[in-house]
Amino acid sequence: MSKLLITALLVLTSSVVQAEKEFLDHTNLMNHGDGHLMDMDGGMVMGQNTDVLPGGCDKIAATEEITVHAGHKYSENFPGTMYAFDKQEYQFEPCTKLTVNFINDDNIRHQWMMHGLPKYMYPKGMFHLEVTGPGKISGTLIFPPNDKTYLVHCDISQHMEKGMKAQLKIGKGSGDLPSIPGVSAYVIQDDYSDSIPEPAVKKPLTAAEKKAAKVATAAANESAVSGILIIGLAAGLILAPLLSSRFKGMAVGEVLNTVFELIAQGIGIVIKLIVWIISLVSSKKSIELSDK
Numbered sequence: 288m289s290k291l292l293i294t295a296l297l298v299l300t301s302s303v304v305q306a307e308k309e310f311l312d313h314t315n316l317m318n319h320g321d322g323h324l325m326d327m328d329g330g331m332v333m334g335q336n337t338d339v340l341p342g343g344c345d346k347i348a349a350t351e352e353i354t355v356h357a358g359h360k361y362s363e364n365f366p367g368t369m370y371a372f373d374k375q376e377y378q379f380e381p382c383t384k385l386t387v388n389f390i391n392d393d394n395i396r397h398q399w400m401m402h403g404l405p406k407y408m409y410p411k412g413m414f415h416l417e418v419t420g421p422g423k424i425s426g427t428l429i430f431p432p433n434d435k436t437y438l439v440h441c442d443i444s445q446h447m448e449k450g451m452k453a454q455l456k457i458g459k460g461s462g463d464l465p466s467i468p469g470v471s472a473y474v475i476q477d478d479y480s481d482s483i484p485e486p487a488v489k490k491p492l493t494a495a496e497k498k499a500a501k502v503a504t505a506a507a508n509e510s511a512v513s514g515i516l517i518i519g520l521a522a523g524l525i526l527a528p529l530l531s532s533r534f535k536g537m538a539v540g541e542v543l544n545t546v547f548e549l550i551a552q553g554i555g556i557v558i559k560l561i562v563w564i565i566s567l568v569s570s571k572k573s574i575e576l577s578d579k
């Protein structure tokens with residue numbers, strides 16, 4: 288009996304050891320063209336560019352190489368996060384040729400995805416490295432000449448929201464992006480205080496209260512109708528002599544024509560007013576980027 292137990296235990300232990308994936312160096316990738324490389328083990332490079340100069344670059348200004356780690360353990364520095372890169376900010380000179388060695392330290396899928404690159408040479412404006420499980424993959428790109436801050440993140444569902452987000456500045460950059468762990472303020476700051484906001488509980492209405500509310504609404508509607516009626520009558524009384532003098536001696540067709548013109552003018556004024564209100568509202572700055 289004890290022999291059986293030991294055997295079972297051994298089988299269980301070996302299967303647990305096997306569940307841990309081995310570190311894989313993704314070097315044997317199939318080239319699909321257009322800078323897209325893949326293998327069968329979850330390794331992927333998209334938007335690789337080793338030799339085409341972006342517009343505005345006379346030459347490759349510098350050749351750089353970095354190693355980036357992605358993993359759960361790097362989130363320990365940022366309370367409330369779950370995943371992170373080992374570095375949250377990068378900076379390079381314009382027209383730099385950069386090789387990124389991307390290492391995934393976790394037993395899940397991670398990416399190092401850059402956005403906002405010129406679409407005429409990077410499909411969808413993206414440069415993308417991806418590794419499933421522990422492993423390493425490398426890719427190369429050439430940066431455009433303008434000062435700009437690029438978003439770098441992991442696009443796996445909720446990984447960015449849970450901390451796997453960084454920024455890459457070319458030249459002086461173009462400001463800081465929000466919610467970069469340790470760099471810029473969170474857009475939605477978590478609240479660590481111990482006060483719990485009172486939930487808004489709505490008491491169900493009693494039958495009598497419902498009836499009273501119904502009567503009140505009906506009365507309000509009725510008074511609104513009579514109010515409009517009074518305003519209409521007053522307007523009619525004032526406008527009738529004015530209009531009658533205007534339409535004096537006109538044929539029926541002319542009267543109708545004038546009435547339609549007046550209506551058209553009125554609609555024109557209302558449309559102009561709406562456009563003016565919209566422009567007033569939309570001219571306000573929408574969202575301010577957070578401070579460093």
Ligand SMILES: [Cu+2]
Binds near residue numbers: 441442451
């Ligand atoms: Cu990820």
